[in-house]
Amino acid sequence: MTAVAGWAHGIVVIAGAGLGGLALAHGLAAADIPVAVYERETTANARYQGHRISLSPAGLAALRSLLPDRLFDLVTATAAQPYQGSAVYDANLRPLKRRSLPDAGGSLSCCRHTLREILLHELADRVAFGHPVTGFRELNDGVAVDIAGDPGAVAAGLLVGADGVASAVRGQVLPDMRPAELRWAIYGRTALDRDIGRSIPDGVLAGFSRVLSPEGIGMSIGPFRKRRAFREAAADIAPGLTITELPDCLMWTLGGTIAQAPVGLEELRDADAGTLHRIAREQTASWHPVLHGIVGGADVSTLLAITVRAAPAIDGWSAPRVTMLGDAVHVMPPGRALGANTTFRDAALLTTTLQAVARGADDLVTAKAGYERRMLRYSAEAVATSVAMTAGRA
Structure with missing residues (x-):
């Protein structure tokens, strides 16, 4: 894989091998952007x-x-x-x-189980099971990612929190956010x-x-x-x-x-x-x-x-080398079946965003902020729609 222009360390680290994290990994791999996925579950079929x-x-x-x-x-x-x-x-x-x-x-x-099995295919060398992301420390030109309690175990240009509703990444960037x-x-x-x-x-x-x-x-x-x-x-x-x-x-x-x-x-x-x-x-x-x-x-x-x-509506967060997708940032009720669809939209948008960075058409920090503005806008609408549907069933 080629090094990526626009950020140091040349790799995107994804926290979580759920549907969104794996879909993003496929998109980045196809674009020849180095990517590694770290998952808390011990095996692909742990549950x-x-x-x-x-x-x-x-x-x-x-x-x-x-x-x-x-x-x-x-x-x-x-x-x-x-x-x-x-x-x-x-x-x-x-x-x-x-x-x-x-x-x-x-x-x-x-x-969902079958879909995840399909998404795991061809990513075996990029997914590390039993290695949860537990935190991070931002550097001048990247981010030091803590893996399974090992501080700074992995250096990356960007950390993506795709680790679900109990996201350790969200817990650090938005400690007061409570779905x-x-x-x-x-x-x-x-x-x-x-x-x-x-x-x-x-x-x-x-x-x-x-x-x-x-x-x-x-x-x-x-x-x-x-x-x-x-x-x-x-x-x-x-x-x-x-x-x-x-x-x-x-x-x-x-x-x-x-x-x-x-x-x-x-x-x-x-x-x-x-x-x-x-x-x-x-x-x-x-x-x-x-x-x-x-x-x-x-x-x-x-x-x-x-x-x-x-999830409550939010304006964003201050972490230039860290972003999120899916339930980590916009968990929603299953009403109207919007959760997975919004997550895949996140993954596609973030892939396109990082492709532009890799081509040298944008810098990482600016491009990431643009992704977050768009994602937070459409996901807030999806959450509100799902909540309204759920309230109607209560």
């Missing part, structure tokens, strides 16, 4: 990485600009079959509202085997469903039916990529307001999968047997809990 996410045309366009064609083609090949409609039910599975869904217009629904906690949620996945599938109404199997209980606890259910076997698609499109096969399944989310949390939020986030399964079964014990059965039949290893949060 199950999440459930269904929706990618809009804008998010897909950003991702396409960052990935090699074969990997983007694999993203589309492993997407789910589209929903045919949506419905709202009460806890006894009585329909309250139904509607047909318009043509998705180029949108895709993907399994608001809005709701709690437990995510699960239930395979559509013959026994479960026979008991579920066709409407639930065909589209997105929302369940509302009298107590205010809600459940979202979305079928994930594959277009083709994942391993077959990988063998055809990107030979050498190992991808986890996924069964046709229902991906569901159970949650409520913070006041309705069944246990303390920290206890919920730290709970093991078995405990989360017990909590989810208890929360749905009085619901229709089909709904309770979906929860009871979940693949326990896939359960995880989160606190749904929303």
Whole structure:
């Protein structure tokens, strides 16, 4: 890789190997900009990485600009079959509202875990697992990055915080910024085997469903039916990529307001999968047997809990050699499916920004500030839209 004009040390360090950090790494690598990713997780599959996410045309366009064609083609090949409609039910599975869904217009629904496996491909020599970024110290011509408690372990021209809602990078540049906690949620996945599938109404199997209980606890259910076997698609499109096969399944989310949390939020986030399964079964014990059965039949290893949060609007920060993207700076509720799409937009914009620096068309500090102004403007709009959607469901 060539040295990069415009900053010393010639490397971009990315904190976090989530979707945004990996997408950015692909974009920079394609532009021959040296990049290294440091991730706190000990291995690529240290934990199950999440459930269904929706990618809009804008998010897909950003991702396409960052990935090699074969990997983007694999993203589309492993997407789910589209929903045919949506419905709202009460806890006894009585329909309250139904509607047909318009043509998705180029949108895709993907399994987040599968998407991350695809994004990790061809980056093995650039991603260091078990090496969390814990802090940094800015230098005159770069930044000294602390890795796993080793002060100044890596010297870089730019540090990008892509390390999620608990970002160590944000904690240093914006120590007083605290995302608001809005709701709690437990995510699960239930395979559509013959026994479960026979008991579920066709409407639930065909589209997105929302369940509302009298107590205010809600459940979202979305079928994930594959277009083709994942391993077959990988063998055809990107030979050498190992991808986890996924069964046709229902991906569901159970949650409520913070006041309705069944246990303390920290206890919920730290709970093991078995405990989360017990909590989810208890929360749905009085619901229709089909709904309770979906929860009871979940693949326990896939359960995880989160606190749904929303970042406050900010004007920026004073750290000329440090920037951020994704949940590290603008975490938002899942309403309107804007989170991942905004993150990919960040990665594409930052890649274009750094390409200009590498060409000598702009200096790093000025270009970085321009990226942040644009990113903070459109991400604040996305956060506000997602919060409004969440408030409407509360």
